Amino acid sequence: xxxxxxxxxxxxxxxxxxxxxxxxxxxxxAARTAHPDKGGDAATxxxxxxxxxxxxxxxxxxxxxxxxxxxxxRDASSDDGAHFDAPAAGSRASxxxxxxxxxxxxxxxxxxxxxxxxxxxxxxxxxxxxxAGQQVHGMPRKRGIFGAEARIQREMRTVQLLTRQxxxxxxxxxxxxxxxxxxxxxxxxxxVLSGYRLALINSMLLPKGAYAWDGRTLNHGGRAVAPPQxxxxxxxxxxxxxxxxxxxxxVVHSTDGNLHEPVIDYHRRPAGALETVQIVNAAGMVRGLxxxxxxxxxxxxxxxxxxxxxxxxxx
Numbered sequence: 294x295x296x297x298x299x300x301x302x303x304x305x306x307x308x309x310x311x312x313x314x315x316x317x318x319x320x321x322x323a324a325r326t327a328h329p330d331k332g333g334d335a336a337t338x339x340x341x342x343x344x345x346x347x348x349x350x351x352x353x354x355x356x357x358x359x360x361x362x363x364x365x366x367r368d369a370s371s372d373d374g375a376h377f378d379a380p381a382a383g384s385r386a387s388x389x390x391x392x393x394x395x396x397x398x399x400x401x402x403x404x405x406x407x408x409x410x411x412x413x414x415x416x417x418x419x420x421x422x423x424x425a426g427q428q429v430h431g432m433p434r435k436r437g438i439f440g441a442e443a444r445i446q447r448e449m450r451t452v453q454l455l456t457r458q459x460x461x462x463x464x465x466x467x468x469x470x471x472x473x474x475x476x477x478x479x480x481x482x483x484x485v486l487s488g489y490r491l492a493l494i495n496s497m498l499l500p501k502g503a504y505a506w507d508g509r510t511l512n513h514g515g516r517a518v519a520p521p522q523x524x525x526x527x528x529x530x531x532x533x534x535x536x537x538x539x540x541x542x543x544v545v546h547s548t549d550g551n552l553h554e555p556v557i558d559y560h561r562r563p564a565g566a567l568e569t570v571q572i573v574n575a576a577g578m579v580r581g582l583x584x585x586x587x588x589x590x591x592x593x594x595x596x597x598x599x600x601x602x603x604x605x606x607x608x
Contacts, residue, residue: 301344308420309601320345358605400587404465404595419601428460431470447496448482450546458579463487463586465593469603479526486600490589492582494542495521501547501554506572524569541570544578552576
């Protein structure tokens with residue numbers, strides 16, 4: 294990437310998760326070097342100043358970060374120039390990572406970071422290796438006052454399920470909790486990224502029993518319960534990350550903790566029908582999610598640019 298096309302983060306040589314303090318320190322270092330009075334270049338100093346003025350302002354930085362989804366690269370010397378600090382959205386250049394010798398990577402292999410952290414050549418990582426190496430990021434958010442206890446309970450059950458039964462089988466999988474959709478203000482309880490597949494997960498907590506899913510509601514004993522609205526978020530995230538295969542999952546937990554309850558009967562749904570959001574019990578989510586994530590291209594890849602963008606969207 295040429296200097297003229299560098300992002301604000303690269304101009305200041307900070308990660309996209311940098312704090313205000315880190316941005317201020319980076320600006321002072323860069324300004325000392327780039328200032329014309331110190332022998333620097335005026336155009337470079339303008340880029341440094343524009344980067345600092347954008348990133349130090351919370352609203353301007355938020356607008357800049359949210360524009361990542363466009364995949365456009367614009368000169369950082371423009372005070373409103375915004376782009377995704379990585380290869381353009383839709384690029385599949387790194388989607389065919391394979392082991393030496395040509396054999397396909399499997400989900401159980403050690404993680405491979407794309408781009409690699411040992412790139413050299415002045416490359417500034419979007420997030421530190423220590424952060425990219427963590428499998429779990431964030432905690433469920435305590436939203437509101439009324440019903441907060443039930444929300445926390447079901448979200449914590451999902452976190453425990455994922456960390457105990459899914460993440461150990463897929464070392465490259467990264468769980469992000471408390472995510473706000475980069476497309477709008479929709480809340481996503483959890484997201485799991487592995488290679489070039491992304492699963493968005495919301496949770497429900499219902500009494501045990503048999504529920505019929507008709508594509509709109511879960512019906513049980515004359516009672517109809519609508520699951521969380523996740524379909525539009527999946528579509529929006531798919532638009533933002535065209536290089537990924539994005540799916541939605543609503544896991545229905547039973548009040549007694551039985552992973553096989555409640556039973557979900559796909560009432561009048563064609564066998565094998567493809568749906569944007571899967572409605573499953575806990576056991577079904579573990580089984581289905583492992584299959585979905587491990588069957589993608591390069592499932593042992595940690596897609597650092599995508600992970601960085603997701604982390605910027607956490608609450």
